[in-house]
């Protein structure tokens with residue numbers, strides 16, 4: 135068992151979750167107190183010892199499933215399950231399904247008949263009933279059947295779980311099921327036995343009911359949550375089969391998910407983008423607090439009398455060591471100039487969000503966004519308590535198209551220099567943001583040189599991997615020679631670190 | 638008052654070692670869950686599991702999560718359940734040793750020094766750094782208590798990073814070193830809960846010493862059960878509706894999502910108003926109890942009324 139834990143910890147570390155030796159030992163101790171059969175209990179016990187940040191939980195959860203939840207004889211897969219394209223189902227599933235039939239059905243599949251593969255229609259019908267009745271074990275059983283039938287899993291095939299998930303879901307057509315559930319709920323609500331989650335809807339003439347918008351909404355939420363549950367069961371089933379096929383270690387590696395702060399922003403999937411957005415808020419808040427504290431503790435201020443006297447007591451009342459309060463050092467001025475064209479848009483948004491979230495750390499922040507035209511957007515951030523609102527307005531309201539809406543750094547920079555160049559002073563730090571893919575327009579790199587002459591510092595943040603720089607239409611090198619530094623910045627972690635050092 | 642036996646003079650040999658846990662407080666994870674339910678705290682598998690483990694491993698628990706999700710209440714409920722005394726250290730910016738651990742009563746000491754001006758310093762020193770001049774603050778108090786204690790270090794993310802260091806000794810050794818006096822060791826291992834609203838990253842050193850528990854907004858069933866236990870006189874149907882509407886609102890992109898305490902406030906208001914079933918209109922009228930920002934309230938009202946939002 136301890137070997138298993140060691141492998142598990144190694145995988146967590148490989149996934150980027152820091153686990154110290156103490157924590158590893160705590161986990162081993164925890165295992166002594168929770169019976170192995172209690173999988174849920176074990177998951178939380180090990181999690182409490184090993185994972186000290188909620189954003190790491192998703193990665194932990196996946197790994198735990200692979201290493202622990204799917205072990206044991208009941209998770210073994212019968213030989214024929216993998217080979218016969220899932221037409222055959224194992225006994226327990228069939229029993230499960232039979233045992234939980236809702237009774238409302240037409241009494242299908244008595245005796246041995248039900249075990250021979252179900253038709254797609256029958257499976258769809260069962261799925262529908264499972265969802266309608268919120269029958270947990272039936273939902274799980276249907277999930278297993280659906281994977282067996284539709285995922286098309288073959289032993290040894292090196293494709294990831296998402297591929298199978300997609301294939302299964304496509305065949306189940308869950309959107310249609312959701313609509314049907316809602317439609318039928320309207321009819322069902324008129325019968326006295328039905329339990330509906332919303333307030334009692336009023337029956338109208340034809341045995342149909344009209345839900346109010348609120349009732350409809352709550353009903354939809356309810357069915358959606360059952361569908362999410364089904365989806366979760368399907369993912370589990372796919373993992374179970376993959377583990378059986380490839381073994382935990384290999385699988386954990388191929389399913390490894392980056393932590394939100396380490397996701398490559400430019401190549402994030404839609405799901406990852408959702409997580410990134412979630413992570414941004416706490417990240418910027420933490421950064422703000424950290425910086426506020428740093429500033430306060432930066433230097434010594436006037437004498438703190440009370441503290442001095444208190445500490446003097448260990449020296450017999452003689453104040454040998456004076457204590458001080460902390461003053462506030464001068465704050466820098468920031469100008470952000472960001473490319474917000476398609477490929478780098480999210481990166482620009484994150485940066486603007488982060489910089490403005492800590493704007494109290496600067497004496498002034500001005501923000502400019504461009505594609506081929508450039509616009510000042512500082513006003514959007516005035517008097518809003520959440521930078522996300524302002525960033526949202528930038529997307530819809532900023533005036534950044536000049537000719538064709540393809541990035542033109544040269545034109546944007548020239549316009550910036552003409553209109554706002556005067557306002558750059560030796561107290562200003564300039565932050566240029568983008569991949570410097572200039573669509574083969576003129577670079578006008580002289581503007582950056584002028585900026586550098588006038589400003590305190592000029593930085594260039596590039597969200598592209600360094601290996602791609604200066605290839606194709608990227609001309610970051612031409613601008614870079616006039617910058618104090620050019621920084622590869624691909625993840626929230628790197629971005630946060632950079633912005634933190636700026637303040 | 639401290640019994641002299643658990644104080645070691647500094648020059649005495651200080652034996653350190655992992656504190657020995659006392660008799661287990663809980664039989665099983667399930668026993669924790671049921672026990673907490675009996676004092677009106679509805680725990681899920683994760684919460685119950687971590688409390689159980691904290692007792693078995695004699696380790697503190699760091700509880701993180703959004704405000705109003707039952708972190709503080711958990712510590713209080715565990716105290717009630719185990720019949721322990723709850724000692725609470727409320728953290729705030731600027732909290733220091735003298736408020737958290739102990740303070741020498743320096744006014745009294747100065748008086749004593751003046752009064753004994755002709756005495757030898759050595760003798761005076763022995764005297765003024767004795768327990769008579771010591772003011773115990775929550776952490777020291779928890780350690781010295783002869784009775785079972787639940788120590789709650791609330792909102793630890795509010796103190797400065799450097800101040801966290803003050804907690805480390807107590808969290809790992811269950812002892813407090815007082816340079817002038819010696820080491821005070823716990824006679825019984827307290828159950829320790831630290832809570833954090835996650836406004837900043839806590840130090841690695843602190844996290845390593847603790848078990849970690851993240852409490853999020855509860856699932857539908859648990860929230861409904863919380864409402865039923867905590868709101869007297871509410872009907873099952875109304876509790877269910879409240880829980881469902883809150884779940885729905887939490888899927889929106891709001892500035893501040895409704896917490897459990899706000900859910901409860903809302904439910905209580907509805908009961909007082911004699912509402913039996915919530916419709917969109919009723920909901921909109923009372924949303925200001927559930928949500929804190931006007932923009933969130935407007936947004937939610939439109940959503941619940943089924944008005945299509947542009948954008």
Ligand SMILES: Nc1ncnc2c1ncn2[C@@H]1O[C@H](COP(=O)(O)OP(=O)(O)O)[C@@H](O)[C@H]1O
Pocket residue numbers: 677678679680703704705706707708709710711832863867897898901
């Ligand atoms: N699991 C629960 N069971 C019962 N009541 C709860 C639960 N979680 C939260 N509450 C209620 O919510 C209120 C707020 O909880 P609190 O512990 O103060 O939140 P936090 O410390 O997380 O900000 C409590 O007073 C309690 O009434």
Ligand SMILES: [Mg+2]
Pocket residue numbers: 705708709710791832
């Ligand atoms: Mg609290």
